[in-house]
Amino acid sequence: MKLAIERMTYGPDAIAHTPEGKTVFVSGAVAGDVVEAELVSDGKSFSKARTVKVLEPSPNRVACEWMLADVLGCAPWAHLARAAQLEAKRTNVVDSLLRVGHLADAEELVAPCEAPSDGWRYRNKAELAFVRDGRHATLGMYGTDGSTVIKVEDFPLLDIPAKGRESKLVKNVSGALSYLASSHELDIERVGIRRSSRTRDLEIAIWTPTGAFPRAQARRVLENVGATSLVRVMTKGPAKARKVAGVERLDGAGSWTERIAGNVMRLSAPSFFQVNTLGAERLVDLVLDALDPQENDIAMDLYSGAGTFTLPLARYTSFVDAVESYGPAVRDLRRNLEDARLDNVDAVGGDADREFPDDEADIIVVDPPRAGLAENVVRQLSEQPARAIAYVSCDPATLARDLARFRELGTYEIASVTPVDLFPQTFHVETVTKLVRR
Numbered sequence: 001m002k003l004a005i006e007r008m009t010y011g012p013d014a015i016a017h018t019p020e021g022k023t024v025f026v027s028g029a030v031a032g033d034v035v036e037a038e039l040v041s042d043g044k045s046f047s048k049a050r051t052v053k054v055l056e057p058s059p060n061r062v063a064c065e066w067m068l069a070d071v072l073g074c075a076p077w078a079h080l081a082r083a084a085q086l087e088a089k090r091t092n093v094v095d096s097l098l099r100v101g102h103l104a105d106a107e108e109l110v111a112p113c114e115a116p117s118d119g120w121r122y123r124n125k126a127e128l129a130f131v132r133d134g135r136h137a138t139l140g141m142y143g144t145d146g147s148t149v150i151k152v153e154d155f156p157l158l159d160i161p162a163k164g165r166e167s168k169l170v171k172n173v174s175g176a177l178s179y180l181a182s183s184h185e186l187d188i189e190r191v192g193i194r195r196s197s198r199t200r201d202l203e204i205a206i207w208t209p210t211g212a213f214p215r216a217q218a219r220r221v222l223e224n225v226g227a228t229s230l231v232r233v234m235t236k237g238p239a240k241a242r243k244v245a246g247v248e249r250l251d252g253a254g255s256w257t258e259r260i261a262g263n264v265m266r267l268s269a270p271s272f273f274q275v276n277t278l279g280a281e282r283l284v285d286l287v288l289d290a291l292d293p294q295e296n297d298i299a300m301d302l303y304s305g306a307g308t309f310t311l312p313l314a315r316y317t318s319f320v321d322a323v324e325s326y327g328p329a330v331r332d333l334r335r336n337l338e339d340a341r342l343d344n345v346d347a348v349g350g351d352a353d354r355e356f357p358d359d360e361a362d363i364i365v366v367d368p369p370r371a372g373l374a375e376n377v378v379r380q381l382s383e384q385p386a387r388a389i390a391y392v393s394c395d396p397a398t399l400a401r402d403l404a405r406f407r408e409l410g411t412y413e414i415a416s417v418t419p420v421d422l423f424p425q426t427f428h429v430e431t432v433t434k435l436v437r438r
Helices: 082-099 165-184 215-221 277-291 310-316 327-339 375-382 396-409
Strands: 002-004 014-017 023-027 034-042 046-056 125-133 136-142 149-151 190-195 202-209 229-236 243-252 256-260 263-267 298-302 319-324 345-349 363-366 388-393 412-420 430-437
Touching (some): 002 014, 125 149, 165 190, 165 202, 215 243, 243 327, 263 310, 277 310, 277 388, 277 430, 310 345, 319 327, 363 375, 375 396, 388 396
Parallel strands (some): 023 046, 202 229, 319 345, 363 388
Antiparallel strands (some): 002 034, 125 136, 229 243
């Protein structure tokens, strides 16, 4: 098939159409390319194809020196120029607001996509997948098919030097734990690497089922990687619903720290933190700009995590109600508040719907998971007297659905939507929406 690529999707593929008008999702292409493509699947409403040869490269096609970018699933937009990535991400946000939320003024609401970090070496975290073939174990990263694990010696998305001893971090961790798993027939679910260029902390987190574990050997094979913390995260339950059973400190501090927006946050391995520290700081700035906190304000932070927004809000307001459902994050939040000597926060563990604060808030920030806000939470928020709400979202489709619900209830109006590129070389985009009381 010869196809002219029209635009990028909210996904790893690009979109083209056959001469008959049928939509084709094409992997390995960027907007503006003319490609020769091979049909992968042919459905009634759309087809899927993969690029075999680029016949006419797009003006926005760029070379990528990382040879594994084309076979791994973590950098699907690596051949798209950064400016074109930013434009495509804004377009995808606008499209979701129009298509899902039916917000006719989407084009006027959405600002240009911001780029707070470099396009490479921006991540504070890398995750290695695990696969076993008999006694042989391999750690690496998933390929574009989502199942094949490919050995990785370099990960240029991770914030480590391009040269020198630290540049071999991923290779050294992968090799050491592959050896450990092979020699002890150890089952590893995944391995997390967290590194801060600000605090110089480096944590290696080995995720395994509960049971026996060669602790001394793990310390020994990893002693030369320079980790400040080595932990084992124990899990239990069925494969699709694994739960954290505990965190075991094997060596070092047992946690990882990052400096962000004037605060030092300490996080346990299971706790969520944005993988792009510079991007996370920009989110904090946008939230504070949207809410304009005052010293007598009562603030509300739903889905607060370990305190990315809670800590700065606590420094600017009289009181903060923070709600978080994930147990490890709640414990981290309370520890971070104690370390920062902030005593004007009520940190509550539980679901935002059931544990919705009784206080009437002046300003509110919500940062829900990909599934967005429950319909009842939108209703409860709309019953608040707050002058402004900042909605931080990682999924344009659920954001669009929720903004349509806010608009239908009529208490709050959408003032602006700002996309922020926290994930260069991918289609993912974060947004901060400002809602103001009518």
